[in-house]
Amino acid sequence: MSLCYILVMTTPETAVHVATSEAEFRRAIDIVYQRIAVAAQRVDRAPEDIRLLPVSKTVPEDRMRAAYAAGLRQFGENKVQEAQTKAEAMNDLDVHWAVIGALQSNKTRDVAQFAHEFQALDRLRIARRLDNQLQEFGRSLDVYVQVNASGEHTKSGLHPDDVEDFLERLQEFQCLKVRGLMTMALHTTDEAVIRQNFAVVRGLRDELREHRPALIGDGGLSMGMSNDYEIAIEEGATVVRVGSAIFGARDYSK
Numbered sequence: 001m002s003l004c005y006i007l008v009m010t011t012p013e014t015a016v017h018v019a020t021s022e023a024e025f026r027r028a029i030d031i032v033y034q035r036i037a038v039a040a041q042r043v044d045r046a047p048e049d050i051r052l053l054p055v056s057k058t059v060p061e062d063r064m065r066a067a068y069a070a071g072l073r074q075f076g077e078n079k080v081q082e083a084q085t086k087a088e089a090m091n092d093l094d095v096h097w098a099v100i101g102a103l104q105s106n107k108t109r110d111v112a113q114f115a116h117e118f119q120a121l122d123r124l125r126i127a128r129r130l131d132n133q134l135q136e137f138g139r140s141l142d143v144y145v146q147v148n149a150s151g152e153h154t155k156s157g158l159h160p161d162d163v164e165d166f167l168e169r170l171q172e173f174q175c176l177k178v179r180g181l182m183t184m185a186l187h188t189t190d191e192a193v194i195r196q197n198f199a200v201v202r203g204l205r206d207e208l209r210e211h212r213p214a215l216i217g218d219g220g221l222s223m224g225m226s227n228d229y230e231i232a233i234e235e236g237a238t239v240v241r242v243g244s245a246i247f248g249a250r251d252y253s254k
Helices: 003-007 022-042 061-069 080-089 105-114 124-137 160-170 191-211 229-234
Strands: 051-054 074-077 096-099 117-121 141-146 176-183 220-223 239-242
Touching (some): 022 229, 061 080, 080 105, 117 176, 124 141, 141 160, 229 239
Parallel strands (some): 117 141
């Protein structure tokens, strides 16, 4: 594919206008699902095998309720406090809450109480605290292990060479259910670099499936955001984390 393919993909700067009504959300969601289907078909994959995780950070409750009315049942949040506040405010709805950002030790108890999924696990200390607190609450938590495939020092995640050992250590935690691996590609317009980042994690998953299948759970791959989810699907993503392409540009002023 050519570089122009990347340049026309949805980014926060070229995102749909800020959706507020159920009808607007339905249109935005339909477009994303259509693009998921087209990307899947390009590589002979079934679109239904790819889960859309809408990322609702900074989106207020009223708009999230409109998105729920339009059919969304899962929301991903980067900040624990924001996610927990929303979960409490929307506890009348059947919502699957995913925490997708880095987790500090003083926030593990909150996650253990309300979240259904954590997609940025990369430290044993956090895993141990989560498991202890989940046991206390009689809950379990789906987790994805974060891999730093781009090599950026500013990104969280394990070096690919350290993932197998980390997964081995996770076997001791009975309340953490490993579902697969998560990564973020380098933020660039260079399609080859993005594709290579995703391919590294897919290759790691495939190797684990072949030699250590018990470690990788479902073998899921959470890869791709609004600016690169179509490439991620072509490279094997089973979960795409899409925010601005559904909700519109973020409002970070509050």
